[in-house]
Amino acid sequence: MQQRLEAGADRRRNGVNWQVLTPLVGLIALFVLGTIINPVFLSPINLFNVLTRACFIGIIAVGATFVIIAGGIDLSVGSMAALLAGVMIIGMNMLVGNVDSALLTILLGILLALLMGLAAGALNGLAITRGRIEPFIVTLGTLGIFRSVVTYLADGGTLSLDFGLRGAYRPVYYGHFLGIPYPILIFAAVAIVASVVLHRTRFGRYVYAIGSNEQVASYSAIDVRRIKTLTYVIQGLCVALAVIVYVPRLGSASGSTGILWELEAIAAVIIGGTALKGGSGHVWGTVVGAVMLSTIGNVLNLTDVISPYLNGAVQGVIIIVAVFLQRGRK
């Protein structure tokens, strides 16, 4: 026990740096590989594509970082994203005709998504902390519930945003400020706020403490249940933010929206150096992890050297190697 604590302290001393830097080395290696495979990789358009795509998983993974550091897990995020996107689209379509301004309709839609994210996160969190059910089971349950509900709402098909609204909302995904696409700016803002909350506040320290040892945390007068519930609420809000950026891309949602996003988000968190057992981790590592995942897909699309049948295998190898290299460093 004593040894483990010391090791933890060590890691923190020169620590924060290493935790972020090791995944970054992996990402740089991947960029070099991408450039060798096809120089087009480094073109600004392609890099913006890669970063913009990383935003959905990235924003969700930032929330997952809180949940996982606190020793929990949320498997429902992909389904939650589909449900939120569906409800948001239905809500905004209903407002068309009742509300004159498209801007107001969109703002109300965004508010609806945030409230739904808050509610869904609170549902997961309360069932886990108050209901004392394993997070794996609760979120496996809500994974099924959320996806079925959106499939039901969509009548098994696709929910599409009103055509007029789509034009007004489109810039949130496709527009840019000073040449940088909005989704990237939103992703950056989410990451900055999250890293301040996690690394610079008392709440953040409590999250780590609970993940390291829940009992010790509770003896130290930390309101474990409240903090844990809040991590799921943060996760819900992050899913809502991802959905707010996702909906304007294609203006539609269906039962197949966000399938397996939970695995990608968890993978981004782990690639970023957060321990699945909780207690340690870093928001910026997660950001790098998410960008890495989206880069792998992109690099594979830029070459036909590898048979498309083997894409999944290549992805798997890169993910395992990336995490292995980090373990080696420590």
Add this chain to the structure above:
Amino acid sequence: MKRAMLFMTLVLMVAGAAFAQDEQVKIGVSIPSATHGWTGGVNYWADRAEGYLEETYPNIDFVVVTAGSSGEQANDLQDLVAIEQIDALVILPFESDPLTAPVAQVKQQGVFITVVDRGLVDPSIHDIYVAGDNPGMGRVSCEYIAERLGGEGKIVILRGIPTVIDNQRFDACMEVLAETDIEVLDSAYANWNRDDGFVVMQDFLTRFPEIDAVWAQDDDIAIGVLEALRQAGRTDEMFVVGGAGMKEMIKRVMEGDETVPVDVLYPPAMIATAMQVTAQHFAYDAPLLGEYILDAVLITPENAERYYFPNSPF
């Protein structure tokens, strides 16, 4: 113990209900759950056909069940036989191989079998077979592309999910293209969904400065492709051929959209056709056994209206 008793009572009640309807014909319909646009359409048409067929044939009762995987579907089959005591089974198998044995077992119980879309490995099992034309779909799509491009040019292909259906479509297309000077720059899987269609097309657009046409193989993929073209501002450079007959795409064809000149039919409504033929078999004892292959029709602005169903979710 009490709960076990309650459960047994429930089981007996269900079984009793099944006995009571003995004169009725019960047809089980087993389909994949609505995980993407096309299966969503299958669910819609199964539901619709259940409504109008039960009205037309009062002594026929349909039970529709949906499954999320091959294993789940095999379990459904057991339940349909044991609990619902079906007289006939209309099945759109999740996958051909794993479901061949389970369906054969149902057949051994004396159940009438109608197979839809994905044929079983042993074709002697089915009494009726209703399907779209997968090789036909690939052929018709690429014949159109070849003709429109005058036999030369550069295209990219976005495939579905690695399955037999996908291979049949792809191979038939490549056979057509082999006769021409058309170069396939690359093909990649877009998993029959919009998001992947968007992402894969974005990368093709960065990689290839010159593309004359896109075969998207499915309308959901095509929607993603169109959005990627719009983002890159290259909508006018090429045309896109999708497939299946999604209402949004048919509408664009109907309106004479330059980028979406045609669509190739692979109708989810085939489940309704299969249910109809099976119902008629029991209602009239008509000699309807055999195979029904629905054409992969080329949908053009001239005939698009016939294939436009605004109320369908697909």
